Amino acid sequence: MSSLFETTQINKMSLKNRFVRSATWEGLATEEGACTPALVKLMTDLADGGVGMIIPGHAYVQPEGQASPWQTGIYHDDLIDGLTEMTDSVHARGGRMVLQLAHAGRFALTHITGKPALALAASKGKAKSPQKVMTPEDFQQVTEAFGQAARRAKAAGFDGVQIHAAHGYLLSQALSPQFNRRTDAYGGSLKNRARFLLEVLERTREAVGPDYPVLVKMNSEDFLDSGLTLAESVQVGVMLQERGLDAIELSGGTLVSGELSPSRAGITSSDREAYFKEAAREFKKHVHIPLILVGGNRSHEVAERLIDEGYADYISMSRPFIREPGLINRWAAGDLRPATCLSDNQCFGPALAGEGIQCVVEKKLAEKGEG
Numbered sequence: 001m002s003s004l005f006e007t008t009q010i011n012k013m014s015l016k017n018r019f020v021r022s023a024t025w026e027g028l029a030t031e032e033g034a035c036t037p038a039l040v041k042l043m044t045d046l047a048d049g050g051v052g053m054i055i056p057g058h059a060y061v062q063p064e065g066q067a068s069p070w071q072t073g074i075y076h077d078d079l080i081d082g083l084t085e086m087t088d089s090v091h092a093r094g095g096r097m098v099l100q101l102a103h104a105g106r107f108a109l110t111h112i113t114g115k116p117a118l119a120l121a122a123s124k125g126k127a128k129s130p131q132k133v134m135t136p137e138d139f140q141q142v143t144e145a146f147g148q149a150a151r152r153a154k155a156a157g158f159d160g161v162q163i164h165a166a167h168g169y170l171l172s173q174a175l176s177p178q179f180n181r182r183t184d185a186y187g188g189s190l191k192n193r194a195r196f197l198l199e200v201l202e203r204t205r206e207a208v209g210p211d212y213p214v215l216v217k218m219n220s221e222d223f224l225d226s227g228l229t230l231a232e233s234v235q236v237g238v239m240l241q242e243r244g245l246d247a248i249e250l251s252g253g254t255l256v257s258g259e260l261s262p263s264r265a266g267i268t269s270s271d272r273e274a275y276f277k278e279a280a281r282e283f284k285k286h287v288h289i290p291l292i293l294v295g296g297n298r299s300h301e302v303a304e305r306l307i308d309e310g311y312a313d314y315i316s317m318s319r320p321f322i323r324e325p326g327l328i329n330r331w332a333a334g335d336l337r338p339a340t341c342l343s344d345n346q347c348f349g350p351a352l353a354g355e356g357i358q359c360v361v362e363k364k365l366a367e368k369g370e371g
Contacts, residue, residue, distance in 0.1 A: 003299075004017070004019065004304055008314075010215070010246050010247050010290055011160070011214075011246045013053075013160055015053055015096055017050070017052040017164070018315075019052045019303075019314070019317070019328050020053045020054075020055065020249070021046050021051045021055055021317065022249065022251075023164070024057050024322070024357065025067075025068050025071060025351065026356060027070040027352070027355075029071055029072045033071060033074075033079060034073070034079055034082045035072065035079070035085060038180070039072070043056060043095075044093065045092050046074075046321060047089070047093040047095030048326070048329075048341070049329050050327075051321065052095075052096065052358070053096050053159075055098050055100050056097070057072055058072070058100045059079050059099055059153075060075060061075055061101050061142070061146050062103060062141075062145045063113055064113045064117070065102065065142075066109055067102065067107055067109065067169065068109065068351075069088050069109070069112060070356075071119075074149040074153060075145065075149065080152050083153070083156035083157075083158070085155045086156075087156055087157035087304070088157060093163065097158050097159055098159060098213065099156075100157040100162040101146055101149045101162065101164060101204075102164035102169055103118070103142060103145070103164075103171070105172060105173045106123070106170075107168060107169065107255055111129070113133070116132040117131045117132070118130045118131075118134050118170065119179075120180040120182055121181040139196060139199070143196075147204055147207040149161075150204045150208050153306075160214065161213070161214055162249065163197070163204060163214070163215070165197050165217060165289075166217045166249075167253065167254055167262050168255045168256065168257075171197045171200060172219055172228075174192060174193055174194075175193050176228045177226045177228070178222060178227045180193050196241060197216070197236070197240075197343075198239060199273070201245060204362050205244060207342065214246050216240055216247075216249070218233065218249075219233060220279030220283070221250040221252055222253065223252065223254070224254060224257055225260075227254070227265060230279055233279075238287060241287050241288065247291070247313075247314075248283070248291055248292065249292035249293075249316055250279060250291060251295060252295065262294075263319065264296060267296045268343070271300060272296060274295060274306060277311050280306075281311055284310060290313040291314070292315075292316045293314070294318065296343070298317075298320060298338050298343075299336075299338035300336040301338075303315040319347060320339035322358065324339060324340055327339055341359075342361060346360040346361070
């Protein structure tokens with residue numbers, strides 16, 4: 001049997017294979033962030049398609065932390081019932097779900113939230129939207145918001161939570177010298193810059209208990225001048241491990257990293273896949289909790305090699321599942337052709353238009369009767 005289809009465990013969560021659906025903004029929630037039937041169906045399709053661990057798109061823990069329109073929210077108890085419908089549907093099909101908890105920080109949509117975006121420090125030059133530099137009280141409130149969100153996720157039946165500290169969102173901003181130019185206990189040295197994330201982890205663990213899986217998604221590096229480096233990222237990984245984290249999903253880049261953003265285009269051959277794999281190798285030298293690797297994974301061949309050669313413990317994908325929610329079942333059945341995803345990033349267009357994320361190519365084929 002392929003190593004990709006071994007049964008494994010993260011804390012008390014048993015997983016039927018090593019494939020993860022990386023958190024992907026779906027654009028299918030209500031304006032208030034509530035779960036919808038369309039969002040439930042999308043997750044159900046992924047469970048039917050054989051994905052071992054499903055992570056829905058980043059759920060904002062405070063109203064002022066919303067990053068995208070029609071984004072899933074986890075900031076109020078009223079949202080629990082809708083999310084419970086989602087987890088019940090996935091569990092009925094043997095799937096596992098981990099909810100990603102997030103705060104956009106300075107990249108929040110202030111025209112939607114109606115509140116200034118929280119920033120670690122004042123922007124260089126004029127900010128594009130209203131911002132508020134975080135006070136010590138703000139750090140405490142956001143930390144508590146993550147803890148309460150984790151409590152709600154557990155109450156809604158999620159099998160674990162993932163703290164989003166990647167891609168230039170708030171906790172990623174705290175780690176990065178590019179965004180964090182504070183001179184107090186939350187800025188300066190790497191230890192100080194990691195303080196916010198570690199406090200969020202501690203509060204999250206307190207909220208859910210020792211046997212509940214808590215993961216972190218973080219950058220290998222920011223690919224920005226004065227951004228978080230790989231050497232620093234590895235040190236943060238060690239800090240997280242020492243404080244009882246259960247697993248790390250490793251990514252890289254930010255919303256403003258240009259061609260080195262998290263969702264890179266043009267993955268047309270196997271040598272362009274797994275673009276964070278060398279960073280993963282470095283992590284594996286120092287961090288010994290399970291490592292989930294995202295970033296351009298497209299083929300069974302490369303995925304299996306990454307596991308067998310010790311680059312990672314789990315393979316995470318995002319865009320391939322937008323076109324092929326049944327990709328994992330296809331591979332399990334012996335059809336080992338690479339994912340049909342073209343890596344053109346056109347799938348985000350419909351979501352921005354209020355139609356929900358979807359593969360534009362597949363939609364056109366269906367309209368022609370070829371799908």
